[in-house]
Amino acid sequence: MCWAGDAHRSGYWxxxxxxxxxxxxxxxMLQHVLTDKRVLQKWxxxxxxxxxxxxSTEAGTPQGGIISPTLANMTLDGLEKLLVKHFPRQEWxxxxxxxxKVNLVRYSDDFIITGDSKERLENEVRPLxxxxxxxxxxxxxxxxxxxxxxxEGFDFLGQNLRKYDGKPLVKxxxxxxxxxxxxxxxxxDANQSVSQTGLISQLNPVIRGxxxxxxxxAAKETFSRVDHEIWRALWxxxxxxxxxxxxxxxxxxxxxxxxxxxxxxxxKTEKQTPDGKxxxxxxx
Numbered sequence: 001m002c003w004a005g006d007a008h009r010s011g012y013w014x015x016x017x018x019x020x021x022x023x024x025x026x027x028x029m030l031q032h033v034l035t036d037k038r039v040l041q042k043w044x045x046x047x048x049x050x051x052x053x054x055x056s057t058e059a060g061t062p063q064g065g066i067i068s069p070t071l072a073n074m075t076l077d078g079l080e081k082l083l084v085k086h087f088p089r090q091e092w093x094x095x096x097x098x099x100x101k102v103n104l105v106r107y108s109d110d111f112i113i114t115g116d117s118k119e120r121l122e123n124e125v126r127p128l129x130x131x132x133x134x135x136x137x138x139x140x141x142x143x144x145x146x147x148x149x150x151x152e153g154f155d156f157l158g159q160n161l162r163k164y165d166g167k168p169l170v171k172x173x174x175x176x177x178x179x180x181x182x183x184x185x186x187x188x189d190a191n192q193s194v195s196q197t198g199l200i201s202q203l204n205p206v207i208r209g210x211x212x213x214x215x216x217x218a219a220k221e222t223f224s225r226v227d228h229e230i231w232r233a234l235w236x237x238x239x240x241x242x243x244x245x246x247x248x249x250x251x252x253x254x255x256x257x258x259x260x261x262x263x264x265x266x267x268k269t270e271k272q273t274p275d276g277k278x279x280x281x282x283x284x
Contacts, residue, residue, distance in 0.1 A: 043061070044057065088100075158173055238254040
């Protein structure tokens with residue numbers, strides 16, 4: 001959760017719901033979720049099987065379960081209306097139109113709340129949110145909840161939002177880029193003996209999906225750094241894959257010059273273009 005304010009007193013409250021899916025109150029859902037109560041109770045009390053042993057569920061909804069995201073959304077619905085009720089978008093104060101700038105942005109159990117000052121967020125908004133969550137059997141995580149200034153920035157859904165010299169920018173977060181590289185390195189390390197075609201086929205969906213997610217933010221610097229780190233990991237893979245070949249041979253056969261790029265991790269396929277040229281399988 002995050003809070004932010006105006007240009008002069010902007011602050012963000014970053015927070016997290018502790019074990020949201022694990023601690024949602026069954027009693028609250030049965031009383032307030034608009035659905036067939038008998039079916040809902042069976043969903044909630046169905047339990048789960050691990051190592052061929054059935055475990056009962058006294059609270060929460062299984063994270064990863066088909067119905068869990070819907071139930072979590074229904075549980076957290078109403079927070080925005082509550083904030084609007086207590087903090088109108090505009091009101092008269094000292095003969096002027098004034099706004100507390102309290103706004104909510106939520107995606108599943110991740111959300112941020114903005115406000116015009118640290119004091120308002122700490123003394124007015126936070127207790128309101130804590131009561132809202134307590135009614136549903138939920139609490140804020142003390143370790144992951146903090147108030148920060150907009151100039152310091154915060155991470156939300158894998159991206160970092162921050163003002164640089166008064167200009168707001170959205171960039172891929174460092175944690176998100178690190179998670180991508182850990183996944184890419186894991187795929188490369190687990191496929192030391194596969195063909196280059198097989199490795200590219202496994203890497204492309206991961207890299208392309210991550211790049212598509214961040215393509216609309218200020219990601220040029222991060223893309224360049226990630227591209228270099230992936231190149232280093234692939235160069236090491238290629239050298240281990242062809243230990244008796246020279247660096248020049250590895251470069252020519254695994255990283256040919258294609259188009260405007262002098263180094264492209266690519267290999268020829270059996271397909272050909274209409275004019276008889278080979279079709280290359282390239283890294284995304």
